[in-house]
Amino acid sequence: MRLKLSLMGIVSLAAVIFLLSWQVNIEILGYVLSKRSIKVLAILLSAWSIGSATLVFQTITGNRILSPSILGLDSIYILFQLLAVMLIGRFSPLATNPYVNYIVTTILMCLFSSLLYQRVFSKKKSIFSVVLIGVVMGTFFSSITGMLQMIMDPDAYTMALDRLFASFNDVEEDLLLLSSIIVSLVVVQFYRNHHLLDVIALGKNYAVNLGIEYDKEVKKLLVMIFLLISVSTALVGPITFLGFFAVNITKTYLKTHKHRILIWGTVFMATITLLISQILVEHVFGFGLPISILISIFGGTYFIALLLRESAA
Amino acid sequence: MIKINELEKKYGRKKVIDKISLEIPKGKITSIIGPNGAGKSTLLGMISRTIERNGGSVLIDEVDVKDWENNELAKHLGILKQSDSVNVRITIEDLVGFGRYPYSEGRLTEEDRKIIDRSIGYMDLESIRLAYLDELSGGQRQRAYIASILAQDTEYILLDEPLNNLDMKYASEFLKILRQLVDDLKKTIVIVIHDINFAACYSDFIVLLKEGKLAKMGTVREIMDARVLEDIYDMPFNVLEVDGKLICAYY
Amino acid sequence: MNLAIKDINKRSLIKLTLILAAAILSLVSLSIGAEEIIWSEAFTEGTFSRTLLFKSRIPRTISLLISGFGMSIIGLIFQQISRNKFVSPTTAGSVSGAQLGIAISLVFFSKVSTLQMMLFGFVSSLAVTGIFMYILRRLKFKEVVYVPLLGLMLGSVISSITSFLAYKYNFLQVLYGWFYGSFSLAISGRYELLYLIIPTLFVSFFYAKAFTIAGLGENFSTNLGLNYRIVVNIGLVLISAVSGAIVIVVGNIPFLGLVVPNIVSLYGGDNLEKNISIVGLTGMIFILCCDLICRRIIYPYELPIALVVGVIGCGLFLMLIFRKEAGSYET
Numbered sequence: 001m002r003l004k005l006s007l008m009g010i011v012s013l014a015a016v017i018f019l020l021s022w023q024v025n026i027e028i029l030g031y032v033l034s035k036r037s038i039k040v041l042a043i044l045l046s047a048w049s050i051g052s053a054t055l056v057f058q059t060i061t062g063n064r065i066l067s068p069s070i071l072g073l074d075s076i077y078i079l080f081q082l083l084a085v086m087l088i089g090r091f092s093p094l095a096t097n098p099y100v101n102y103i104v105t106t107i108l109m110c111l112f113s114s115l116l117y118q119r120v121f122s123k124k125k126s127i128f129s130v131v132l133i134g135v136v137m138g139t140f141f142s143s144i145t146g147m148l149q150m151i152m153d154p155d156a157y158t159m160a161l162d163r164l165f166a167s168f169n170d171v172e173e174d175l176l177l178l179s180s181i182i183v184s185l186v187v188v189q190f191y192r193n194h195h196l197l198d199v200i201a202l203g204k205n206y207a208v209n210l211g212i213e214y215d216k217e218v219k220k221l222l223v224m225i226f227l228l229i230s231v232s233t234a235l236v237g238p239i240t241f242l243g244f245f246a247v248n249i250t251k252t253y254l255k256t257h258k259h260r261i262l263i264w265g266t267v268f269m270a271t272i273t274l275l276i277s278q279i280l281v282e283h284v285f286g287f288g289l290p291i292s293i294l295i296s297i298f299g300g301t302y303f304i305a306l307l308l309r310e311s312a313a
Numbered sequence: 314m315i316k317i318n319e320l321e322k323k324y325g326r327k328k329v330i331d332k333i334s335l336e337i338p339k340g341k342i343t344s345i346i347g348p349n350g351a352g353k354s355t356l357l358g359m360i361s362r363t364i365e366r367n368g369g370s371v372l373i374d375e376v377d378v379k380d381w382e383n384n385e386l387a388k389h390l391g392i393l394k395q396s397d398s399v400n401v402r403i404t405i406e407d408l409v410g411f412g413r414y415p416y417s418e419g420r421l422t423e424e425d426r427k428i429i430d431r432s433i434g435y436m437d438l439e440s441i442r443l444a445y446l447d448e449l450s451g452g453q454r455q456r457a458y459i460a461s462i463l464a465q466d467t468e469y470i471l472l473d474e475p476l477n478n479l480d481m482k483y484a485s486e487f488l489k490i491l492r493q494l495v496d497d498l499k500k501t502i503v504i505v506i507h508d509i510n511f512a513a514c515y516s517d518f519i520v521l522l523k524e525g526k527l528a529k530m531g532t533v534r535e536i537m538d539a540r541v542l543e544d545i546y547d548m549p550f551n552v553l554e555v556d557g558k559l560i561c562a563y564y
Numbered sequence: 565m566n567l568a569i570k571d572i573n574k575r576s577l578i579k580l581t582l583i584l585a586a587a588i589l590s591l592v593s594l595s596i597g598a599e600e601i602i603w604s605e606a607f608t609e610g611t612f613s614r615t616l617l618f619k620s621r622i623p624r625t626i627s628l629l630i631s632g633f634g635m636s637i638i639g640l641i642f643q644q645i646s647r648n649k650f651v652s653p654t655t656a657g658s659v660s661g662a663q664l665g666i667a668i669s670l671v672f673f674s675k676v677s678t679l680q681m682m683l684f685g686f687v688s689s690l691a692v693t694g695i696f697m698y699i700l701r702r703l704k705f706k707e708v709v710y711v712p713l714l715g716l717m718l719g720s721v722i723s724s725i726t727s728f729l730a731y732k733y734n735f736l737q738v739l740y741g742w743f744y745g746s747f748s749l750a751i752s753g754r755y756e757l758l759y760l761i762i763p764t765l766f767v768s769f770f771y772a773k774a775f776t777i778a779g780l781g782e783n784f785s786t787n788l789g790l791n792y793r794i795v796v797n798i799g800l801v802l803i804s805a806v807s808g809a810i811v812i813v814v815g816n817i818p819f820l821g822l823v824v825p826n827i828v829s830l831y832g833g834d835n836l837e838k839n840i841s842i843v844g845l846t847g848m849i850f851i852l853c854c855d856l857i858c859r860r861i862i863y864p865y866e867l868p869i870a871l872v873v874g875v876i877g878c879g880l881f882l883m884l885i886f887r888k889e890a891g892s893y894e895t
Contacts, residue, residue: 066713132650132709133885135716136878139818143874146744147867240720285732293727300721307699307714363783387789394783401647401779402833411777414788418773443571445833465788 001261004254008268015275016040022283038173043274045176046236047246049183049228051270052190052263054243057225059201059259060218064251065307066131067244072138073229074238076112079141080105082148102175102234109230114223179231186224187267193221194259201257239274239292241299246270248306273298314339314374315360315469315503321368322355322525329355331525332369337518342495342502344512347522348546353505354395354473356522360503361392361471373469387415391467393458395474405449405457406442409433412464432463435490437483451478459487463494470494472504476511488515513537514558521545533559575838582845586629589852593625596859619752627750628855629848630758631814634806636847637768637840639821640828644779644836645799646700648711649829649884652822653693653807656715660722661685661692662804662811663743667726671733678757678812685808692722693800709885745815745870747855754813761809764802765844771798772836779834817851817870819877824850826884 020036050069057068084101190197196217199207207214232239250265277294285294315337322330330352337343345353358364360371362378371378373390381389391412409432413425421429433442436456446454455478462470470491476484492515494500506512512519512533519536521528523545529536536542537559542550551562594617595601601621605611639652646656653659665688669681696715703711730736750758768775777785778795785792810817824847832839851869854876858867 063710065717129709129885132713133882135713136881136885139874140878140882143818143871143878147871147875240724289728289731293724293731296721296724297728300724303717303721304695307718308695361787363786382789383786383791384789387787392783392787394787402829403776403780403835404833407776407833407835407838408780411773411780411784411788414773414777414790462787 001254001256005261005264005268008265008272012268012271012275015272015279016044019043019275019279022279038176039278040275041176041180042236043278044271045179045183046232046239047242047270047274048187048267049232050239050243051246051266052187053225053228053232055247055259055262055266056190056197056221057243058247059197060221061131062201062203064248065244065303067241067247068225068229069238069240069243071113071131071134071229072136072141073109073113073226074233075138075141075145076109077105077230077233079145079148080108082145086148099174099178102178106227106230106234109233110223110226113226113230175235179235182231183228186228187263189224191260191263194263197221197259198257201259237292239295241296241303242270242273245295245299245302246273248302249273314372315501316372316375317356317360317369318372319369320356320359320366320371322352322359322364323367329525330359330366333522333525333527334369335520335527335530337501337503337520339501340495340499341517342491342504342515343518343520344516345503345505345520345522346507346509346512347528350524351522352525353522357392357471357473357503357505358394361390362386363392363394384415387465387467389467390469390471391462391465392471393462393473393475395477402445402447404443404445405438405460406433408446408457409438409460409464412461412466415465428466429464432460435463436460436487452480452483455479456483456487468501470500470502472502474505474507476506476508484511491515509542510560513560537561575832575842578832579841579845582842582849586845586848586852589849589856590625590629593628593852593855594621596856597621623752623755624747624750627747627755627758627813628851630761631810631817632820632848632851633844634758634761634765634847635810635817635820636824636843636850637765638803638806640825640836640840640843641768641775641799642803642821643825644775644834645796646697646711647779647781648700648708649826650709650712650822651715652819653803654719654816654818655712655822656696657692657719657722658689658696658803658807659811659816660719660726661689662808663739663816664688664692664722664726664729665808666742666812667729667735667739670735670739671729678754681812682757682760682808685812686804689808689811690800690804692718693804697796697800743811743815744868745817745873746868747814747858748866748868750813757809757813761806764805767798768802769840771795772840775799776834776836779836815868815870817873819881820847820851820873823877823880823884827880830887 019040020033025032054067054069058064058066081101084105196212199210199212200214200217200221204214246266246269247262250262250269253269254261254265256262273295274291277291277298281289281291281294317336318334320330320333321328333356345356347353355364359366360373360378362381373381373386378386406429409429410421410425412432413421413429417425433439436459438453438456438460441449441453444453446457449457455475459472459475462472475487479487488511491502491504495502495517504512504516513536516533518530519533520530521536521541528545529541537552539550539552539561542552542561546563548563553560553562595603597616597620599612599616601617602611602613605613606617608614635653642651642653642656642658643649662685665684665686666681668688669676669684673680696718699714699718700711703714726739727736730739774790774795777788777790778792778799782792785795825843828839828843828846832842851873854872855869857872858869861867861872
């Protein structure tokens with residue numbers, strides 16, 4: 001087990017080095033390296049946050065198929081960006097200062113989604129209803145966003161647009177430090193709670209029977225998930241299926257249910273997937289293909305295969 | 314007459330029904346009983362073509378179920394299975410009306426309507442005939458399904474645990490209706506049933522299954538024998554005669 | 565018996581009211597727009613009003629009527645044969661399938677006719693819908709709200725393949741503009757494809773009873789001598805054909821096929837034979853209203869209908885989920 005885990009670690013390290021050093025021009029080494037390391041850091045951050053968030057999300061829902069990226073958080077994010085520019089004006093610090101923007105939207109997203117799901121949870125709904133509501137909300141928000149886009153001032157729109165379609169090639173570098181702190185704090189928090197996660201994975205009845213305050217704990221975990229997803233969305237935009245892919249491959253490979261190991265496995269696997277996709281996008285497909293599409297195709301094919309295999313059994 | 318010959322069903326390697334041969338006589342009530350996992354419902358399913366068989370044959374009026382025209386068979390044989398989960402919003406009246414589908418696929422005739430009304434009356438559903446299925450209690454829904462089978466007006470009626478969800482009053486009333494159908498209208502009824510005493514009181518023949526094999530078939534008197542039953546169920550039985558009916562006590 | 569007759573009368577009355585409402589809304593829809601139609605001139609050869617009426621307004625209104633009717637009816641059929649209230653062409657990947665087919669046709673043919681696109685869209689939509697039903701049939705875990713989630717994820721996989729093709733062959737923008745539901749392009753010369761939907765609607769009516777019975781389960785259908793698989797497959801073909809045609813001419817209109825049948829079912833039940841026309845008419849009225857909102861809100865410009873339907877439809881759908889859940893906890 002330890003061996004497999006270290007193997008995953010080594011592969012991800014190798015991929016990092018490859019991305020940093022491939023075809024480096026020695027004369028401008030310093031510049032290139034700093035440029036590239038920003039990119040790699042961003043990749044690591046989103047891999048960590050999406051990977052661990054999905055693992056915990058699947059543990060809570062007791063389902064291998066779902067991932068938090070379908071909760072519609074990205075559309076909430078876009079909506080907030082537009083509203084910020086529209087309502088507060090495009091010369092306010094909220095629109096011009098990336099720090100302020102980042103912090104405010106992240107907090108707002110967390111607050112909003114927690115409130116939303118708090119309400120839903122307080123009515124004792126099944127977890128799938130919660131997820132479905134999330135998905136519908138997502139469509140709802142993106143419809144509103146679309147409407148705003150049509151009726152808002154074109155200049156302001158261009159301004160907002162910059163933030164809407166981010167990729168690893170143009171990350172706000174100022175934000176990386178802050179994001180790193182948040183992500184590592186939450187992931188460590190997950191790790192410290194690995195026993196709790198092991199029990200929650202057995203289902204609500206079992207967990208309650210073992211004296212766990214199930215609803216409270218799940219709510220706490222959900223807030224942390226929202227935080228991670230908000231961070232990665234704000235940083236690089238939505239990447240569907242990355243988490244799903246990483247978690248399932250890890251579980252198949254490591255064949256364990258212990259979260260102590262799964263967390264690191266998933267994080268490594270997400271890193272490897274993302275790095276390799278980035279390498280493919282940069283060096284194999286030469287047509288500016290967004291990385292999220294590539295991962296959706298990979299992960300999505302695996303998703304369908306998994307469904308068919310499980311249903312055939 | 315239903316003639317079953319060397320009937321087989323396997324799930325993977327496991328034989329659920331192992332070469333069963335028997336004949337179910339016309340104009341009688343035949344109950345199929347046996348412990349859990351004996352293959353009662355599977356047997357009934359294969360007779361009614363709702364479960365594929367792996368070998369053997371089932372003849373209904375000398376023609377194999379597989380060779381029957383689907384629609385034609387639906388006029389001769391009706392089956393009620395342990396109910397599919399229902400969250401469909403259709404009314405009792407509509408459900409019972411579907412029983413007439415094999416006869417008049419499109420429009421209901423005056424004759425159809427009479428039969429529907431009669432079936433609804435039989436099952437005491439007149440006052441709630443326009444209620445939706447998803448608003449009913451389990452017992453009411455079960456009665457609605459039974460009414461639909463009655464409306465299908467087939468010569469052979471197969472029922473898979475029809476007493477589920479019915480309280481004692483409706484259970485015994487329902488079995489009395491079955492008795493009437495057989496005695497007055499010469500229907501042939503096959504019923505999978507858990508309660509051995511209901512089987513003994515209302516049927517003519519009993520089929521005993523154990524582990525996918527036919528253990529014994531015979532008249533009620535032949536089967537309601539402590540030694541026979543003890544052999545099948547692996548527990549002590551005490552058969553009493555009450556009001557001319559055989560009742561067995563077990564606890 | 566008395567009750568039954570009362571019920572029939574009530575339904576006829578409802579249908580009549582709905583037809584009347586749809587007719588009035590259609591007239592309103594014909595008469596508003598960026599340019600005024602002068603009705604006295606509209607029927608004289610060669611006038612501007614006439615061209616406007618026959619080349620733009622009438623095609624648009626007819627497209628609205630057909631799509632509203634078609635989308636709601638196939639939604640209804642889909643929910644019936646999948647036995648799940650939350651399934652619709654959008655939540656089961658049929659629409660994404662149609663879009664993929666269109667993208668493929670754009671890749672294969674440099675000059676592609678709408679009919680070819682329609683064919684590709686139809687076949688690919690059928691394939692995706694078929695996969696969905698196959699998975700659904702084999703699924704052991706059939707919680708009502710889990711099924712649409714699965715369909716949505718399936719749809720997003722298919723969409724990402726579409727985006728991949730679009731990126732590779734550089735027609736992403738064209739495609740997005742296209743798929744985003746809007747009736748502004750439903751003009752003479754393009755909208756005629758929608759007429760292909762009309763025969764499929766007749767088939768739907770013909771099989772209404774069979775679909776209802778299929779909705780009660782395979783055993784129940786077999787017992788009544790109905791060939792369950794054939795009925796389900798006919799349903800799938802109808803769903804894919806209608807989705808394909810609408811996606812090409814109008815684009816994706818989310819939630820229409822989901823919300824309208826559900827609302828009608830709440831009040832009128834699930835017997836397709838009785839309800840199918842009520843559902844279709846309600847769909848017409850719903851989409852006519854949404855279209856009027858689109859055209860008035862930033863007059864003289866207009867919003868794509870997908871937005872307005874998205875906002876209203878999502879709102880209604882959320883209500884339905886809450887209702888459903890509340891209901892299931894009562895029992």
